[in-house]
Amino acid sequence: MLNKLSVKIGLLFFLVIIIVEITLFYILYTNLVNDRVEEVMGDLLARGNTHRDVLEENYTASTLNHVAIMESESDFIVVITNDAGETITSSNPIEPEMTAVIEHKDHDGIPDEGVILQSDWSNEKYVSTDSPITINETHRGHVFMFAESANIKRIIGQLSQQFLFVGLLIIFLTIITVLILSRVIAQPLLRMKKATEQLSRGNHEVELYTNRKDELGELATSISRLSKDLERLKNERNEFLGSISHELRTPLTYMKGYTDIISRKDVSVKDRNKYIKIIQEETGHLTELIKNLFELAKIDQNEFSIKKEKIIYGELLHTVKARIQPAIDERKIKLSVFCPDNLVVSVDPERIQQVLLNILDNAIKYTPKGSNIGMEVSQNKHEILTTISDTGAGIPEEDIPYVFERLYRSEKSRSRSNGGSGLGLTIAKEIVQLHGGKIELESTPGKGAVFIISLQKGDTNEESFID
Ligand SMILES: Nc1ncnc2c1ncn2[C@@H]1O[C@H](COP(=O)(O)OP(=O)(O)OP(=O)(O)O)[C@@H](O)[C@H]1O
Ligand SMILES: [Mg+2]
CATH class of the missing domain: 1.10.287.130 (Signal transduction histidine kinase, dimerisation/phosphotransfer (DHp) domain)
Incomplete structure (x- = not known):
């Protein structure tokens, strides 16, 4: 199960996306919580400062009383102390958790804009602020504000719930996306796996239809092509x-x-x-x-080795001519050879002789007595061209594409009587290709055949001639 590609891709995507999501959520969540707490603490302090300001304006028993009554109806608690630290009034009964806070009576280091005394909402029962009262530059006491931590916890709880809901939704969507994605990638691979299994079982007619233009599409096309090639090879x-x-x-x-x-x-x-x-x-x-x-x-089987050496091409052509001379004489054929002086080629001399002999042997066999055969060498910038032409019957146009194929003879009976088996040109073509060159055929029926062997020149032009 874990070995399946779709599962692997799916798990990997899932893990990566989940890790990214959790990190982002964590950062967002802590930032939001901190903002909310800061907001609550800021509000609490501002409220205390407002009460303090009112009292500094009008420090009377009725104002004190008024402040206490006002807060008794709100979620907050106010405690006002005098300069001796004694409680003058409070909106709610004072609980033990508050006394430790109220007990501090000095105002050293407490700025006029007040301070947050306790903001640890997760451990303490109350969060609190302190706004000192100063009238005519004389310290007159403190306005302590308290808010229950439970209120903050409730707000944070709501936030957590929302985060949980959104988080679960995102995980669900992620799973669905990952499932679809892994299927989209793995499905065509599975089809291709089945196709290749069929190929190895010998069913070579495998067709993988796909409109995809990506790497998977290319792979599918390659497999279809492979199946066609295998089928063709089997038939061949x-x-x-x-x-x-x-x-x-x-x-x-x-x-x-x-x-x-x-x-x-x-x-x-x-x-x-x-x-x-x-x-x-x-x-x-x-x-x-x-x-x-x-x-x-x-x-x-790639066991046919080519041992290239630099030779003077003209000399090789004359060796070939000498070897074929008896057959030429017998059929009273005129063979003319032309090759630029001192032209150097880098070839396997034995193998190239074999190529030339095969082509000349055909020209002699398939040309009437007394005709002409020409062997001519020319060159352009990159290639050395050897053209062998005869004035025989030529090769019918429809046979031209096949003459280089194994065992192909255009006129079975005639070739048989000549002893041909249809392998000469196949071998010639393979040898030329092993040299990195090519062999072409032009033929006009009735006017003879022309074979052109193109061999690549060496790396530099100068190499083609010996001075
Ligand atoms: N110069 C040519 N003129 C006319 N037909 C040719 C010529 N060269 C080749 N052919 C045709 O192409 C066929 C294939 O040639 P290839 O040399 O491969 O085989 P082959 O000569 O029949 O047999 P092998 O060379 O194996 O003895 C020949 O049978 C012949 O029909
Ligand atoms: Mg032949």
């Missing part, structure tokens, strides 16, 4: 496995068929040799296919 894998088994079965069927024929007694030596040659060729294709598959598997 199935298709790939299907094609592979087909690719492996076909040559094996041929080989089985021909070995059956060879093992028959009535086969002439000439036919036997012909069939053995076919079997040899098919074995060669199979070996090539398995080698390529192995290479792709290594690329997929």
Whole structure:
């Protein structure tokens, strides 16, 4: 239960808000209470001072009596003493708690505006003030005012009740807000958790509809995209496995068929040799296919390492040309190579040779005898471009997006007879990408195909040439 995100968020919010609220309430409450007490004490003192002023004007028995009668009807108590400290008159009977206060008779240090004698309303029964009476600069006694602490307690009690009510209301509202908030945050996360569980169970068609534009919305979109990617990968894998088994079965069927024929007694030596040659060729294709598959598997598992070194590109191109020369000669093809002198590239020479050989091998295979193939290197500010063009049949427009895919051949039967398995360009593309470059194809059917390999230049321009 405590491990649930919604509960965690909820509790955290709740604690923080409650702590803030309690602190604010405490400050507000103490300030209000102090204000109220100060107000009551101020009133009490002002009342005593008023009586004192009246008495200073008119210090007679009837005035004294009048003051006492007036206060006997109010919530306050007045006690008037003479300069000897004896009580002359009081509005109510004097209680023991009052005597200690009244007993002080000196007026030293008591200012004319009076003093608050007792303001400790929480412990004492009465709060009190003292206003000294001075007539013609002679001290004539004191006007003591008392108020019951219970009155103040009542006022404070009411205040506390109001605070309690508002406090409870706020806690209630806080709980509701926290509940809504934690649900708003946790609910989509729960949906996403369910979705990812489904993904791991193999149900890849998970769709998380959300209008949210925040991080949670982005996460939901990412999960939906992930599910689509997984579905696509699953389909691709199935298709790939299907094609592979087909690719492996076909040559094996041929080989089985021909070995059956060879093992028959009535086969002439000439036919036997012909069939053995076919079997040899098919074995060669199979070996090539398995080698390529192995290479792709290594690329997929990131085990295919690229060891870049700085080489003169023109030299590499001529090595490639030399390697492909026998095939060119056989098909009477003219291969022209152009590369700027001393152009330096930072590549894995073996791998880039493999790329160029794969593309040139296609150009030779899919171009009629006696045509032209060009391999040309140019450069711009950031890239070195290698363009390989042929004058063959080209690639149909609808096939262009797929030629780099695994096992893709635009004309299955023709390529088969040429021994192609549809992996050459896939490997070429992966190698170029591992170099941080890209490979593009432009083709006009009937006019030939053009492959453009773009490789990033080194950090500085000067690096591209050796002086
Ligand atoms: N220069 C080209 N002219 C016409 N078609 C081409 C050319 N290069 C590639 N293709 C088409 O693209 C397909 C894929 O090429 P890719 O090199 O990947 O496979 P492949 O040559 O059939 O087999 P592999 O290279 O594995 O022996 C070829 O089967 C062919 O149909
Ligand atoms: Mg090929």
